[in-house]
Amino acid sequence: MFNTIGIVGVGLIGGSIALDAKSLGLTDRVLGFDRDGAALDKALQLGVIDKKGAGLDVGECDLVVVSTPVRSIPDVLRGVFERAKDGAIVIDVGSVKGAIVEGVMDFLRDGVYYVPVHPIAGIEKFGVDAAVKGLFRNAYCIITPYDGMDQNKAGAVCRFLEGLGMRIKFMDPGLHDEVFGFVSHLPHAIAYALVGLASRKGDNYRFIGGGFRDYTRIAASSEKMWSDIFLMNRTNLISSIDGFVDELLRLKGMIEEGDYDGLMDYLKKARLFKESLDG
Amino acid sequence: MFNTIGIVGVGLIGGSIALDAKSLGLTDRVLGFDRDGAALDKALQLGVIDKKGAGLDVGECDLVVVSTPVRSIPDVLRGVFERAKDGAIVIDVGSVKGAIVEGVMDFLRDGVYYVPVHPIAGIEKFGVDAAVKGLFRNAYCIITPYDGMDQNKAGAVCRFLEGLGMRIKFMDPGLHDEVFGFVSHLPHAIAYALVGLASRKGDNYRFIGGGFRDYTRIAASSEKMWSDIFLMNRTNLISSIDGFVDELLRLKGMIEEGDYDGLMDYLKKARLFKESLDG
Numbered sequence: 001m002f003n004t005i006g007i008v009g010v011g012l013i014g015g016s017i018a019l020d021a022k023s024l025g026l027t028d029r030v031l032g033f034d035r036d037g038a039a040l041d042k043a044l045q046l047g048v049i050d051k052k053g054a055g056l057d058v059g060e061c062d063l064v065v066v067s068t069p070v071r072s073i074p075d076v077l078r079g080v081f082e083r084a085k086d087g088a089i090v091i092d093v094g095s096v097k098g099a100i101v102e103g104v105m106d107f108l109r110d111g112v113y114y115v116p117v118h119p120i121a122g123i124e125k126f127g128v129d130a131a132v133k134g135l136f137r138n139a140y141c142i143i144t145p146y147d148g149m150d151q152n153k154a155g156a157v158c159r160f161l162e163g164l165g166m167r168i169k170f171m172d173p174g175l176h177d178e179v180f181g182f183v184s185h186l187p188h189a190i191a192y193a194l195v196g197l198a199s200r201k202g203d204n205y206r207f208i209g210g211g212f213r214d215y216t217r218i219a220a221s222s223e224k225m226w227s228d229i230f231l232m233n234r235t236n237l238i239s240s241i242d243g244f245v246d247e248l249l250r251l252k253g254m255i256e257e258g259d260y261d262g263l264m265d266y267l268k269k270a271r272l273f274k275e276s277l278d279g
Numbered sequence: 280m281f282n283t284i285g286i287v288g289v290g291l292i293g294g295s296i297a298l299d300a301k302s303l304g305l306t307d308r309v310l311g312f313d314r315d316g317a318a319l320d321k322a323l324q325l326g327v328i329d330k331k332g333a334g335l336d337v338g339e340c341d342l343v344v345v346s347t348p349v350r351s352i353p354d355v356l357r358g359v360f361e362r363a364k365d366g367a368i369v370i371d372v373g374s375v376k377g378a379i380v381e382g383v384m385d386f387l388r389d390g391v392y393y394v395p396v397h398p399i400a401g402i403e404k405f406g407v408d409a410a411v412k413g414l415f416r417n418a419y420c421i422i423t424p425y426d427g428m429d430q431n432k433a434g435a436v437c438r439f440l441e442g443l444g445m446r447i448k449f450m451d452p453g454l455h456d457e458v459f460g461f462v463s464h465l466p467h468a469i470a471y472a473l474v475g476l477a478s479r480k481g482d483n484y485r486f487i488g489g490g491f492r493d494y495t496r497i498a499a500s501s502e503k504m505w506s507d508i509f510l511m512n513r514t515n516l517i518s519s520i521d522g523f524v525d526e527l528l529r530l531k532g533m534i535e536e537g538d539y540d541g542l543m544d545y546l547k548k549a550r551l552f553k554e555s556l557d558g
Binding site: 215226 | 462464465471472475484493498506510513516522526527528545550553556
């Protein structure tokens with residue numbers, strides 16, 4: 001599908017894309033690029049990439065996948081656009097899209113085709129050691145189109161991502177950030193706050209029931225990745241936090257008033273919604 | 280260990296205790312008691328109990344396990360104390376302990392030995408159909424002693440619970456409720472509020488990333504069980520909610536101010552605490 005793929009940022013996501021692209025026959029060769037030479041060596045040693053690239057010299061690549069920490073993505077994309085060959089497709093896989101898409105519009109150039117992408121397949125691990133085959137199988141992937149995006153090249157990206165097993169949805173970059181500020185960034189903020197609070201309590205609080213275990217899982221994610229995401233999607237995340245605090249205080253009000261019927265109704269609706277998501 | 284065990288309330292917890300007690304040779308016979316005749320029939324049919332008991336006629340039982348919904352436990356215990364034979368041990372497995380222990384002190388009588396217990400092994404399923412063997416293997420179990428609790432009988436309860444695979448800890452009933460108001464009841468309240476809020480958003484919000492999936496899991500729990508728990512542990516839960524809201528707003532403050540170093544430090548500490556829990 002693509003003779004040569006360049007992975008810029010060989011971590012969990014970039015590495016897993018490389019592994020699948022090769023094993024599923026979607027490319028002949030993967031070049032790796034990373035400022036961290038040790039990560040690049042490890043990627044080569046693990047067979048995640050076929051060859052180490054120098055700097056951002058992506059000129060040989062038919063497809064470039066930018067999977068660096070989200071805050072660095074606009075700058076990296078700018079450098080990639082400059083060096084990419086004519087006809088190359090460039091995607092980024094950042095979890096925040098509005099600021100990235102907006103930030104790179106001025107640097108787009110003719111003959112290089114940019115498609116912004118968000119594969120929803122993060123796990124709490126990170127680094128190229130954690131890269132695995134099949135990470136994206138049945139995962140959703142959001143493409144966030146912008147004015148002037150080449151539809152044929154976007155179609156080629158779709159086929160590549162579908163080849164990795166993903167299900168594609170299109171969403172405006174701004175709406176994407178609003179939705180993911182709520183369904184992903186807010187839960188992470190909540191988990192961090194809960195675990196942060198627990199960490200300052202005494203040993204009596206080290207009993208981990210089902211509820212708390214669920215929250216600690218995502219609080220084991222990379223602080224670098226999540227500091228970046230929280231700050232890049234600041235506005236949406238703040239309004240999600242405010243909306244959530246209002247909702248939690250509404251639930252607290254029912255508990256305070258001993259409103260048994262109101263509570264039963266509230267919790268039941270939540271359970272039914274959860275069941276509708278599974279169906 | 281006990282010739283005859285009575286299970287009052289044959290749901291997930293009571294049923295799973297019955298299954299293990301029999302298969303591990305800790306009892307010869309299990310009698311089941313439940314106001315819900317259909318649940319009792321099903322328990323018999325599934326082999327969870329050996330015989331249906333009538334009303335609260337627990338007079339044949341050497342050990343009575345009260346595993347009804349937590350709000351009903353004080354009344355049920357009162358009835359069980361009246362009908363239990365001399366020398367019988369009675370335990371309840373409610374997830375809230377202070378209100379239960381306090382509520383039944385006046386009804387204790389000589390010759391019947393009460394030991395309050397909280398096995399930390401809930402899953403989001405409920406009902407006797409969900410009862411399984413091995414639910415308590417390696418789970419913590421809290422015993423919450425009160426003045427005058429018989430130490431020998433508490434020892435017998437320990438050996439029984441350890442026979443089911445549990446690890447025993449002792450904790451004052453009030454401290455138990457404070458701790459579990461934070462590590463279990465608060466996470467459930469948060470999960471319900473998050474899912475409740477999501478259920479009123481549009482279809483764009485149905486993308487379920489790792490973060491949101493973790494929260495929806497516990498929001499699928501029984502609304503009856505959790506309405507009861509929220510109200511019985513009201514005071515502790517409310518102060519846990521207040522403390523958590525303060526903490527989340529502190530995190531929001533760092534995001535609002537763009538305090539990258541502060542965020543990195545906060546998230547890293549949370550991750551390290553999570554790793555210390557696993558270790």
